[in-house]
Amino acid sequence: MTYAALQPLADRAALFVALRQDALSAAADALGEHRWDADMAQGTLTFTANDDPSRQLVTRAHLIATIAPGPPSLLWAWAHPSGDPQGIATQLHTYGTAHGITELTTPEVPFPAEASGDEWIAQAAHTVGGAAVELTGRSPYYSAPVGNGTRAVFLLDAPLAPLTVAVAVVALPRVLSGMDLSDARTAVWDLARLAGWTLTWTDESFSGAIVTDASGTATFRFDEQARISGIESTLTAQG
Incomplete structure (x- = not known):
């Protein structure tokens, strides 16, 4: 368990999320060995084939949150220095306000007392990603390691076929x-x-x-x- 208030939202969307993450993985794997790069100024996250830089999967990336071990907390994008105070993440804040979920309306949410380690942070990123898909309808998401144990969670507008x-x-x-x-x-x-x-x-x-x-x-x-x-x-x- 990561953030207890967010888990039911992620659980509700779990099947849809799994299928959309599967589609993203297939599209990225089609590039072969590849890297990812985020351009916060342009608002893009791009997957590029290592053996042929002209082969790319370019997505529009919406920062939702960062999850960092020091200080151990989740910082929502609408309060993040690199985030957009009017961006997609505000939809989570609006839902939290309407339903009394303080974890969605507090700018920086401390880790639960028992939380620690890279594995917990990675799982928390998936919980945040699932909750974001549930509340915005956008998918897939991407959990990106950005250094020093921190992960950034993005919702992507990716060139994927609709889920039929x-x-x-x-x-x-x-x-x-x-x-x-x-x-x-x-x-x-x-x-x-x-x-x-x-x-x-x-x-x-x-x-x-x-x-x-x-x-x-x-x-x-x-x-x-x-x-x-x-x-x-x-x-x-x-x-």
């Missing part, structure tokens, strides 16, 4: 194998919301969810412990 039902059903078996969803029904509902799909429940006991977009339909089945037990799909032929 057809794309999701191909990736989901692999993505789900590495996940432990805290609430699979909510995660599927939020996946549909964030992806812009239509969702209907199969029955009043919520034993299944049907998601649909122009690319096809997928039915998620849930077992007695509300875990995803199967996914069936009917995809639209692409001409």
